[in-house]
Amino acid sequence: MKIYDLPCAFLGHSGKFRAIITPVGLKVPDAFYNIKQICDEILNDLDLDVLSIDSVYQDMNGRAKCSIQVCENTESLEFLIGLTEENLPHLSYDFALGIAMAESPDDIKLYSDNFIKTVQTTNPNCIPFLFAFTTKEYPVAEQFPGRQIIGNVDNATLKESIRQAFYFCLWQYFKGPNPILQEPALKNETPASLVKLASIYFLIGRYYIASQYYEEALKNKSDYIALAEVFEQSKNQRLSFNIDKSLYDNSIPAAFSNIDFSEWPGGLITALNYALRSKNNAFIIRLILRLVPRVPKSSQRDLLLYVLNNSKSSSSDEYNRYQILALLLLRQCGHERTFTYNAYLYYNRKPTSNPLILKPLAESLIHDSNWHMQRISFATQIFTSDVPIQRDIQIPVMQYLLENLYKVEDGSKQAELLSRIPSPITINANTLFHKEGELEFQEPLSPIYEAKMTRSNSIFLYNALDKKNTKKDYICAVGEQLTFTLKLYNPLQIVFVIDFCFLEATNAICTPAIAALAPKRNQTIQLSLSAIQEGEMKVTGFKFVSGNLTVVQTLETPIVFKVIEKMPMLNIKLPFRLQPVFYENLLSKVPFELINTSDVEIKLKDVKFPPPPPLLTYDSLPIDYPPKIVPPMPESLQPGQSFNFNLVMINDNSVKNLSFALEYGSDRFARRFEYYQDLTVAEGPHIDRLHVVPVEGHDDFSSKTILVMVIIRNPFEIPIEVTGSDHNVIVAALSYGTYLVELDRINTDVDEDALRFQYENLDFEYTRKCETALVKNLNKPLDQNDKVRLWKMLVLKTKIQKQLNLKWADQDGNSGDLSMNHVRIDRTTFALLQEPPFDVSFSIKRESEKILTVSAEVKPNNKKITNTKVMLSFSAEDRDTKEKRIVLTAGMEETEISIPGVLETAVHCHSNSILNVTGRFFVGDAFFVRCASFDVKKI
Numbered sequence: 053m054k055i056y057d058l059p060c061a062f063l064g065h066s067g068k069f070r071a072i073i074t075p076v077g078l079k080v081p082d083a084f085y086n087i088k089q090i091c092d093e094i095l096n097d098l099d100l101d102v103l104s105i106d107s108v109y110q111d112m113n114g115r116a117k118c119s120i121q122v123c124e125n126t127e128s129l130e131f132l133i134g135l136t137e138e139n140l141p142h143l144s145y146d147f148a149l150g151i152a153m154a155e156s157p158d159d160i161k162l163y164s165d166n167f168i169k170t171v172q173t174t175n176p177n178c179i180p181f182l183f184a185f186t187t188k189e190y191p192v193a194e195q196f197p198g199r200q201i202i203g204n205v206d207n208a209t210l211k212e213s214i215r216q217a218f219y220f221c222l223w224q225y226f227k228g229p230n231p232i233l234q235e236p237a238l239k240n241e242t243p244a245s246l247v248k249l250a251s252i253y254f255l256i257g258r259y260y261i262a263s264q265y266y267e268e269a270l271k272n273k274s275d276y277i278a279l280a281e282v283f284e285q286s287k288n289q290r291l292s293f294n295i296d297k298s299l300y301d302n303s304i305p306a307a308f309s310n311i312d313f314s315e316w317p318g319g320l321i322t323a324l325n326y327a328l329r330s331k332n333n334a335f336i337i338r339l340i341l342r343l344v345p346r347v348p349k350s351s352q353r354d355l356l357l358y359v360l361n362n363s364k365s366s367s368s369d370e371y372n373r374y375q376i377l378a379l380l381l382l383r384q385c386g387h388e389r390t391f392t393y394n395a396y397l398y399y400n401r402k403p404t405s406n407p408l409i410l411k412p413l414a415e416s417l418i419h420d421s422n423w424h425m426q427r428i429s430f431a432t433q434i435f436t437s438d439v440p441i442q443r444d445i446q447i448p449v450m451q452y453l454l455e456n457l458y459k460v461e462d463g464s465k466q467a468e469l470l471s472r473i474p475s476p477i478t479i480n481a482n483t484l485f486h487k488e489g490e491l492e493f494q495e496p497l498s499p500i501y502e503a504k505m506t507r508s509n510s511i512f513l514y515n516a517l518d519k520k521n522t523k524k525d526y527i528c529a530v531g532e533q534l535t536f537t538l539k540l541y542n543p544l545q546i547v548f549v550i551d552f553c554f555l556e557a558t559n560a561i562c563t564p565a566i567a568a569l570a571p572k573r574n575q576t577i578q579l580s581l582s583a584i585q586e587g588e589m590k591v592t593g594f595k596f597v598s599g600n601l602t603v604v605q606t607l608e609t610p611i612v613f614k615v616i617e618k619m620p621m622l623n624i625k626l627p628f629r630l631q632p633v634f635y636e637n638l639l640s641k642v643p644f645e646l647i648n649t650s651d652v653e654i655k656l657k658d659v660k661f662p663p664p665p666p667l668l669t670y671d672s673l674p675i676d677y678p679p680k681i682v683p684p685m686p687e688s689l690q691p692g693q694s695f696n697f698n699l700v701m702i703n704d705n706s707v708k709n710l711s712f713a714l715e716y717g718s719d720r721f722a723r724r725f726e727y728y729q730d731l732t733v734a735e736g737p738h739i740d741r742l743h744v745v746p747v748e749g750h751d752d753f754s755s756k757t758i759l760v761m762v763i764i765r766n767p768f769e770i771p772i773e774v775t776g777s778d779h780n781v782i783v784a785a786l787s788y789g790t791y792l793v794e795l796d797r798i799n800t801d802v803d804e805d806a807l808r809f810q811y812e813n814l815d816f817e818y819t820r821k822c823e824t825a826l827v828k829n830l831n832k833p834l835d836q837n838d839k840v841r842l843w844k845m846l847v848l849k850t851k852i853q854k855q856l857n858l859k860w861a862d863q864d865g866n867s868g869d870l871s872m873n874h875v876r877i878d879r880t881t882f883a884l885l886q887e888p889p890f891d892v893s894f895s896i897k898r899e900s901e902k903i904l905t906v907s908a909e910v911k912p913n914n915k916k917i918t919n920t921k922v923m924l925s926f927s928a929e930d931r932d933t934k935e936k937r938i939v940l941t942a943g944m945e946e947t948e949i950s951i952p953g954v955l956e957t958a959v960h961c962h963s964n965s966i967l968n969v970t971g972r973f974f975v976g977d978a979f980f981v982r983c984a985s986f987d988v989k990k991i
Contacts, residue, residue, distance in 0.1 A: 053345060056380045056412055058128055059121035061145050062135035062338075063345055065288050067257050069118040069222070071147035074129045076163045076182065077154075083185055084151045087214070090207075091120045091149070094215050117257065118218060120149070126170060131408055134174040134373050137338055139247040139281055142255040144175060147221040150182040150198070157190040164196060174369075179221045183214075243269040243278030250285075259290045267293035277335055280326035284339065286319040287346070301325040308354060315348045333362055337374050344381050352385045360394055364401075376408055383412050392416045411445050418452040428456050432469065447477060454601075455483045463545030463571070473600040481540075481594075481605035489605055490539040491594060493526065498621050498716075498723035500527040525612045527721065529619040530583050538577040538594055542569035553596035555579050556604070559589045559615065567596075583615040616721055620650030622689070624714075624725055634703040635736030635768075637860070637868040641682075641698040642710065644727075648689040655688045657715040657722070659699075668706040670825035671845045673853065673873045674813055675704045678712075702869055705733050737772050737860045737868065739875045740765040740788065742852075744884040752980040753888055755797075760885070762791040762856065764870065772862045774870065783860075791858065797887050798851045800844040804836070804916075809843045812850060822846065845877065848885060883978035889915035890951055894969050894984035898991045901963060908955045908971050908982075921948045921974035922955050928965040931989060937965045963988055 053063040061070050073091065075084050095118050123129045129148070136144040148171045152163040164182050171180040182198030189200055199213050225231070250265030266282045270293075273279065279299065285291060301322045304313055313321055320343055327339040340355050347355070359378040363371045375398060382391040395413040417431045431449050453469055460466050482488045528534055536555060542548050548571075552564040562581040569575050583589045591613070593606040625645035634640055648654050661678035679701035686695060699710070711728040745759040752758070766772050766783040774781050774791055783789030802809060809819045819842075826842055827834055834842075849872045858870040877885075891911045896904055910920060923946045928937035940960040949955055961967055967986045972979040 055377070055384050056408070058123070058132060058380075058408075060132060060135065060377075061121075062132075062137070062143050062377075063342060064143070065285075065290075066119060066142070067117075067254055067259065067290060069146045069225075069255060070144075071118060071120045071149055071218075071221070072123050072129065072132060072145045073120055073149040073151065074123040074126070076150040076152040076167050077159070078152075079124075080151075080153050080185075083153065087149075087151050087183060088120065088122060090211055090214055094211060094218070095120060098215065098218060118147075127407055130170060130174050131373055131376060133171060133178045134369065135377065136175055136177070137281070137342075139244050139278065140251045140285075141177060141248065142251045143342070145178050146225055146255075147218075148178050148180045149217070150180065152182060152184050154184045154186050154190070154200075157192065160184050160186070160190060160192055160196070160200070164192075164198060168197060179224045181217050181221055183217070241268070243272045243275035247278050247281050254288075254290070259292075263291045263293040266291065267295075270295060270299060273299070276326045276330035277332060280323045280330065280335070280339055283319045283323035283326065284342065287317055295319075307358065308351075311351045311354050312348075313351075316351070317346075320346060334370065334374075337362060337371075341374065341377055341381065344385070349385060353382070353387050353390055356382050356385075356387075357390070357394075360398075372402075379409055380412065383416065388416055407442050407445060410442075414445050414449045414452075418448055428453070428459060432460070432465065446474065450477060451479060451483065454479055455486075457484065458486055458543035461545070466544050467546050470599065470601065476600045476602060478602040478604055481603050484601075484603055485541055486543050487541060489594065491591075491605075491607065491611075492537045492539070493591075493611055494535045494537055495526075496532070496534065496621075497624070498725040500529060500616070500619060500717070500721050500723050502527065502721055525614060527614045527616060528583055528589070529616055530586060531618060532621075533580055533582050534613075536579045536581075536591070538579055539574060540569060540577065541574045542571055545571050547571060548598065550577075550596045550598050553577055553579065553594065555581050555591055556593045556595055556606075557581055557589060557591040559584050559587060560591075583613065586615050586617055589613040589615050619717055619721060619723065620648070620652060620654060621723060622654060622714075622716055622725065623647040623649050626727070630729060633732050633734045635734050635866075635868075636703050636705050637736045637738055637870060638703045638866055639700070639868045640703055641700050642679075643696065643698050645694055645696045646689060646714075647694040648691055651691050653688050653690055654716050655718065656685055658685055660713045660715070662711055665704075665706045665708065667821055667825045668704075668874050669876070670822050670829050671842060671849065671876075672706070672822075673846065673849055673871070674818060675706060675873055676702045676869075676871075677704075677707070679710070702871075703731075703733055703736065705874065707731060707733065735765075735767045737764065737766050737768070737774075737783070737870065739763070739858070739870050739872065741875065742877060742881050742885075744881055745792065746981075749983060750981060751983045752884075753892055753982050757794045757796055758885065760793055760795050762793060762858070764789045764791060764858075764860075768862060770862055770864070772860045775859045775861070777857060793856065795852065795855050795885070798848055798885050800847045800886050802840060802843045802847065804840045809839070811843075811847055814846055814850065819843065819846065845882065848882060849875065849877065852885070879976055880978040883975050884980075888973070888980040889913065889917045889975060890920065890973070892971060892973055892980075892982040894971070894982070894986075896967070896986045896991060899958070902960050904959045904961070904967070904986075904988065904991065906957050906959050906967075906969055906986075908957075908969075909952070910949060910954070910973065911952050917951060917975065919948055919950045919953075921979075922946065923972040923974075923979075924955065924957055925970045925972075926957075926959060926961075927968045927970075928961045928988075929968075930962070931964050931966055931987065937962050939967070961988060965989075 053060055055063065059072070071091070073088055098118065123132055133145045133148060150163070150167045152159070152167075154160045154163060163184065167182055168180045171178050180197055184198055184200050185203065186200050187203050189202060192200065199217060201210060201213060246265045246269035250262040250269065253262035253265060266285060269278050269282050286293070286295060299322070300318055302318050303325060305325055305328050307328065323339060324343065327336045330336070337359050340359055344352050344355050356378045360375060363375045363378070379391055379395050379398060382394065392413065395409055395416070398409060399413060414431070431453050450473060457466055457469060460469070538553070548569040550567045550569065552566055554562040554564040556562070560581045560583055563579070565577055565579055567575065567577045579594065581591070589612075591607070591611040593604060595602060595604045625647065627642055627644070630642070659681055664675070664677050679699040682698050682700050685697065689695060699712070709728060709730050711726070714725045715722045717723045740763045743761040743763065745761050747759055764774055764783050765788055766785060769785050771785050772783050774783060774789065776791060776793060781789055781791050808816050810816050822842060823834060823839060826838065830838070853872040856870070856872065859867065860870055861867040891913050893909050895907045895909065899905055906924070908922060908924060910922070925945070926939045926941060928939045929935060930937055938961070942958040942960070943956065945957055947955060959967065965988045967988055969984045969986070971982040973982065
């Protein structure tokens with residue numbers, strides 16, 4: 053049976069001689085496993101004739117088989133061959149084969165003495181045999197228990213040497229200085245000797261004779277140990293003997309009253325009872341250890357705890373082996389927590405204990421999912437102990453502690469654990485920091501991409517909203533310094549000092565960096581590298597070293613760079629100081645300078661800008677965008693040449709940033725310099741609103757112009773001067789001013805049945821954006837009337853913009869335009885700025901000498917308007933003296949009429965008068981004025 057990967061003969065019932073093979077001294081795996089393979093081949097067809105050894109064993113005329121098992125270290129060898137039962141030799145190892153590599157006679161003697169001493173001290177009945185591999189034959193002692201194997205020996209000779217070794221071991225087993233059976237024992241019929249004989253017959257395959265001896269041993273009922281051993285063997289399927297029913301004792305032992313024996317085989321309960329009656333503590337423990345694999349799992353834990361509790365009182369090697377076996381069985385049987393706790397207690401009692409316990413204890417601490425903080429405490433105590441620990445045990449414990457180091461509450465303990473790392477060890481970043489570091493490539497000021505260096509007519513190429521490069525592959529030049537940002541979180545209670553940190557990459561020179569990570573914080577480390585030659589460069593991860601600890605992290609997806617020949621980079625001089633606030637409608641100039649410091653010509657492309665910003669209002673006019681480059685960009689810059697230019701723009705509230713991209717380089721590859729600056733646009737001089745100014749005697753139906761008052765807001769603390777086409781006005785600080793201007797009436801006729809609209813600089817795409825903004829403003833779909841009204845407003849504002857052409861300036865040298873882009877126009881002003889939507893004419897006829905009838909006729913002029921409100925007013929003056937005359941009216945002077953329609957009013961006035969008629973014709977709240985004068989005398 054194997055326990056914790058160790059072949060344990062003590063727990064098995066093999067009907068063969070058992071040999072255990074182990075390396076001695078320096079391990080040479082190839083030679084060791086070659087011998088093991090040859091042994092397996094030989095033992096498959098090897099029969100050991102016991103009768104041929106001596107006639108005294110004539111009853112043992114069997115032909116025994118042999119099996120071989122591997123033990124890879126001395127500690128395990130002592131443990132495995134030390135587990136024996138005196139009366140049951142078939143439960144122990146019979147032969148121990150050592151494999152040694154010797155370079156001198158002294159090596160042979162040293163290995164031989166140590167190996168023989170280990171075997172015979174641990175188990176005198178186990179026959180040692182040493183295979184010494186040498187380069188040549190050396191003189192050895194006459195009693196050397198082994199064989200030299202010369203390095204150039206052929207395979208057939210090697211096999212024969214191994215075969216003879218097994219015959220030698222069998223002879224030593226029966227006829228050596230310490231034979232398994234002394235001659236008097238063959239004639240002694242005590243229960244102990246009968247059980248031992250039965251075990252030996254079982255060993256050589258004589259199961260029938262073995263059964264007879266076991267049955268004979270049952271006749272003496274006073275030897276409880278022998279009775280227990282026979283009942284233990286009674287369940288072996290190779291044996292068959294009769295047992296008197298009176299010998300069975302299925303009572304529940306008092307020491308195990310909490311165990312359910314209902315599923316136990318009867319023979320095993322009896323064996324346990326007889327063992328307890330013997331009061332031989334060592335035998336009871338050995339029997340229980342052998343019973344554990346054969347009983348239900350529910351009983352195993354209590355049995356093994358009994359063994360542990362009754363083995364602590366003795367410090368002998370024998371009882372130490374029992375404790376080790378009990379602990380290993382606990383873990384193998386699945387009682388992980390019980391094993392962890394008791395193994396830790398065992399380790400505290402014997403800190404220099406066999407690694408057979410320390411290694412599974414370490415594994416249990418690492419892989420168990422219970423008692424987390426206790427396991428960390430146990431592992432910390434083991435790791436910080438002054439007792440040397442094997443590296444194959446120490447490394448996993450150390451990795452476990454590093455993985456859970458952040459859970460240790462004491463910062464000084466964390467520092468101690470880090471300082472006690474005995475030798476260089478490499479772990480993953482996720483192990484120590486409990487999360488992976490974030491490595492991000494910081495694109496250079498002018499990254500390289502594959503492009504044709506031809507000028508484009510389009511000014512919109514660069515998208516300022518997309519600030520990240522979504523490509524998986526990048527391009528860089530040989531020798532170009534690239535920067536990466538590594539973001540790490542330190543979960544520890546202490547400052548974690550990084551001695552040096554660097555990127556791991558192919559075809560690159562990586563520059564190391566140092567850092568100190570503050571506790572419980574995120575921190576970034578700047579790492580850089582440069583490509584060595586053209587081709588491909590892959591950044592696969594990063595590595596940093598702190599003392600003996602090396603932390604690595606491999607990226608799931610490497611960052612790949614295409615490396616090209618050296619490509620110069622322009623030096624770009626940015627604005628020394630960007631003004632903190634940009635005022636709307638202010639003419640701004642942002643200076644830049646390009647300098648070619650390389651020794652080759654650099655070709656330039658136009659500066660590209662992002663698309664226009666979103667609309668500020670649904671009826672905004674297109675703004676002056678993009679900024680203008682003054683002076684224009686040259687085709688290229690010669691070595692040492694520089695170029696100064698300004699980005700000139702009229703600030704607008706809708707522009708929230710200034711950004712552009714400049715591309716330059718060669719025909720195949722180009723660099724892109726990107727500039728991005730958020731802008732704070734504050735209130736500046738602007739047109740607040742427009743008002744139509746009524747003028748006495750002005751006839752809206754005959755005049756083609758209209759007087760408009762432009763109300764201008766000056767938010768500055770100093771006055772501004774507003775300049776128009778015919779005069780200037782001063783607007784006081786923090787105040788409003790007016791500018792009177794006579795504008796041509798505006799025709800806003802559009803195709804009211806069209807599905808989409810464009811006009812001059814208002815293309816289809818722009819008007820579609822305006823319609824979308826209006827939908828959001830109204831929170832409803834647009835009908836055709838909504839669209840037509842919007843289109844007319846855009847046309848109206850466009851035509852007003854052409855006529856106004858106002859500019860402003862202040863005493864500090866600031867200046868700009870006053871545009872109609874975002875000016876809101878109310879419905880009244882909107883109507884009055886257009887031509888009247890109908891025609892009006894007055895007529896008069898005489899009814900009597902002083903009675904007249906005045907008619908106001910309203911006719912449509914292809915406008916969709918069906919009625920209007922009419923208000924008429926009358927005045928009269930003497931034809932000669934110009935004195936005012938009284939005018940009396942009869943009929944309606946104010947009413948609403950349909951279009952077409954006529955309003956008639958009776959008027960009484962002096963016959964020598966000039967009759968003046970003024971009509972107001974309303975469209976909503978707006979009204980148009982029609983004037984007429986009649987000479988009453990001539991009517």
